[in-house]
Every structure is written in structure tokens, then in C-alpha cells.
Amino acid sequence: MAIPDYARLNFGTLLRAASDGNLALMECLDAATRQPRYVVCAVGxxxxxxxxxxxxxxxxxxxxxxxxPPDHDDPTGLLASPAT
Structure with a gap:
């Protein structure tokens, strides 16, 4: 399964922010559930x-x-969770 360009671009930005010491961990509220979330942010x-x-x-x-995780036997698929 190919990783889309937007995800690669965002990951690159995240790596640059980390290498420059420009990351922050912020406590925010989830917009849908209003539960606290601890969000990784790049700081500009x-x-x-x-x-x-x-x-x-x-x-x-x-x-x-x-x-x-990805399925090692099928590059276009993901492993399914075991049936319960």
C-alpha cells in the first residue's frame, strides 16, 4: 500500500521540526468527544x-x-484483526 504524498510531506515536516527542536506536546480536547488528547505539534x-x-x-x-499493520504477503492490504 503506497503512502500518499500528503502523509510523506507531513512526516518530513515533523522530522525537520524534531531535528530543529521545534516540537511541542499540547493537551487539547478532542473536537468530537471532548476527551483530553495529547497532541504532537510543530512549533513555528x-x-x-x-x-x-x-x-x-x-x-x-x-x-x-x-x-x-501492513500485510507482508499483500503489499496493497492490511492484516485483519483475528475474528472474535
Whole structure:
């Protein structure tokens, strides 16, 4: 499965911000649920003003339970969770 250009661009921006020491972890509220989220942001500075660009939030609990990895046998697919 190919990673789309917007995701590659955002990841590159995130890496540059990290290498420059321009990352912040902010406590925000989820817009839909109003639950607290801890959001990784790139920090930009212009003329003494700060801009925080959110990139994503940290996973609650065990992140291995939140995501399904790519399927090694099918480059266009993801592994399905076991049937319960």
C-alpha cells in the first residue's frame, strides 16, 4: 500500500521540526468527544508569535491494540484483526 504524498510531506515536516527542536506536546480536547488528547505539534515562530501545527495525538492505552499493520504477503492490504 503506497503512502500518499500528503502523509510523506507531513512526516518530513515533523522530522525537520524534531531535528530543529521545534516540537511541542499540547493537551487539547478532542473536537468530537471532548476527551483530553495529547497532541504532537510543530512549533513555528515569526516575529515573536508562535504557531502550533497539530500532527496527531498520542494513542491512549496500548497502541498495538489501536492499529493494524501492513500485510507482508499483500503489499496493497492490511492484516485483519483475528475474528472474535
Amino acid at each position: 515562530r515569526t516575529d515573536g508569535e508562535y504557531a502550533f501545527t497539530p500532527f496527531g495525538h498520542l494513542a491512549d492505552g496500548n497502541p498495538y491494540d489501536a492499529y493494524l
